[in-house]
Amino acid sequence: MIEAFGLSKHYGAKTAVYNLSFQVRPGIVTGFLGPNGSGKSTTMRMILGLDEPSSGTVTIGGTSFRRHPNAARQVGALLDAKALHGGRSARNHLLCLAQLSGIPKRRVDEVLDIVGLRSVAGKRSKGFSLGMGQRLGIAAALLGDPRVLLFDEPVNGLDPEGIRWVRQLMKRLAAEGRTVFVSSHLMSEMALTAEHLIVIGRGQLLADQSVKEFIAANSADFARVRTPDTEPQLREKLTAALAEAGGRVDPEADGALRISGLPLPRISDVAHAADIRLWELSPHQASLEEAYMRMTQGAVDYASTAVPGGQPAGPGQPPHGTPPHGMPPHGTAPYAMPQGAPFGAPAAPGGGFVPQPPQPPQTGFGPPPQGPPAAAPAPVQQPTSDPEDAR
Ligand SMILES: Nc1ncnc2c1ncn2[C@@H]1O[C@H](COP(=O)(O)OP(=O)(O)OP(=O)(O)O)[C@@H](O)[C@H]1O
Numbered sequence: 001m002i003e004a005f006g007l008s009k010h011y012g013a014k015t016a017v018y019n020l021s022f023q024v025r026p027g028i029v030t031g032f033l034g035p036n037g038s039g040k041s042t043t044m045r046m047i048l049g050l051d052e053p054s055s056g057t058v059t060i061g062g063t064s065f066r067r068h069p070n071a072a073r074q075v076g077a078l079l080d081a082k083a084l085h086g087g088r089s090a091r092n093h094l095l096c097l098a099q100l101s102g103i104p105k106r107r108v109d110e111v112l113d114i115v116g117l118r119s120v121a122g123k124r125s126k127g128f129s130l131g132m133g134q135r136l137g138i139a140a141a142l143l144g145d146p147r148v149l150l151f152d153e154p155v156n157g158l159d160p161e162g163i164r165w166v167r168q169l170m171k172r173l174a175a176e177g178r179t180v181f182v183s184s185h186l187m188s189e190m191a192l193t194a195e196h197l198i199v200i201g202r203g204q205l206l207a208d209q210s211v212k213e214f215i216a217a218n219s220a221d222f223a224r225v226r227t228p229d230t231e232p233q234l235r236e237k238l239t240a241a242l243a244e245a246g247g248r249v250d251p252e253a254d255g256a257l258r259i260s261g262l263p264l265p266r267i268s269d270v271a272h273a274a275d276i277r278l279w280e281l282s283p284h285q286a287s288l289e290e291a292y293m294r295m296t297q298g299a300v301d302y303a304s305t306a307v308p309g310g311q312p313a314g315p316g317q318p319p320h321g322t323p324p325h326g327m328p329p330h331g332t333a334p335y336a337m338p339q340g341a342p343f344g345a346p347a348a349p350g351g352g353f354v355p356q357p358p359q360p361p362q363t364g365f366g367p368p369p370q371g372p373p374a375a376a377p378a379p380v381q382q383p384t385s386d387p388e389d390a391r
Helices: 040-047 090-101 106-115 130-142 160-175 187-193 211-217 232-244 264-273 288-299
Strands: 002-011 014-024 029-033 055-060 075-078 148-152 179-183 196-201 204-210 222-226 248-251 257-260 280-284
Touching: 002 040, 014 040, 014 055, 014 196, 014 204, 029 040, 029 160, 029 187, 040 055, 040 148, 040 179, 075 130, 090 106, 090 130, 106 130, 130 148, 130 160, 160 179, 160 187, 187 288, 196 211, 196 288, 204 211, 204 288, 211 288, 222 264, 232 248, 232 257, 232 264, 264 280
Parallel strands: 029 179, 029 196, 075 148, 148 179
Antiparallel strands: 002 014, 002 055, 196 204, 222 257, 222 280, 248 257
């Protein structure tokens, strides 16, 4: 279990994380979502003792990471898969991490098998693709068979097979009773992987709820209705009848009507009573992506002002290049909360964690809608020759 209480982090005048409190429970995958620059990596670094909180606390199993007697065997993490020594082979990279953590050598081959890199284990990692680097970072995180795992954007650069593999791996790790905390910008993937969500915006907690609750609380389900194209007057008639019944009716570009505020059977009854034939009556359920966009639209720092065709961005979207906001005064909450509201230590190249001394701080049809990279690299020796080039 990871527990954060009133966690804040200031970098000079910049507040990266503000008064965050949440729990990440074992046995399920918990997704960590937020727009770019919202403080996800900073939070993960504080969990891992790589950044000192300005205030508040964060513990793993009741103890802060730096005070864990054997943090290396309890927590594994992938923070920045690119942060590895490219001159080393994958196997040597993992061997170094294992050695620093007192992990038996045989575990290296085990994790190489788990991530599917056994056949290229002798190759220098600088020749690895982005996806292979991600796999190596995941291998490093798994090296100590930790009970708590943190993954920052683990599917970055992975192909569809790789993404599927990561999804299954995360679920399996959680099913084994581990705590799995994973950040991603890929909403469709998160919807399939995570059971619970922590969502932040501009460093503050926006949501802490199950994926189902999150979608229900932040979506506007509606129905699509189509009358026969051959009889345009029926569309007008239906629009009037549904509006009179209390629905909100919005025309869609393809001639259909979008109805919110009325359940499907009621729409059907209204149409029937008005003697209007329907060619379509279908429910639309929001996706996690739609719910996420809806919730975070006011908490986005960087958004494009132009869309293809030269249209300006819609309301609520700051212009491109809008400088990062300042934070609100202490005690204010600019964003509405939704309802209900081992082996590892400081990160090593490739996202693995090896035990090291503590690091110093581093820099249903409801109503209409209302409206620094992985740090503390393991000691690295620059090779004088390139024996692994030949492999
Ligand atoms: N060492 C630092 N010094 C100064 N500002 C920092 C530092 N680290 C992070 N920040 C700032 O803190 C804010 C949060 O950054 P962070 O990297 O935690 O966000 P994030 O949610 O992980 O973003 P992304 O999704 O783009 O990876 C950003 O505005 C960032 O510029």
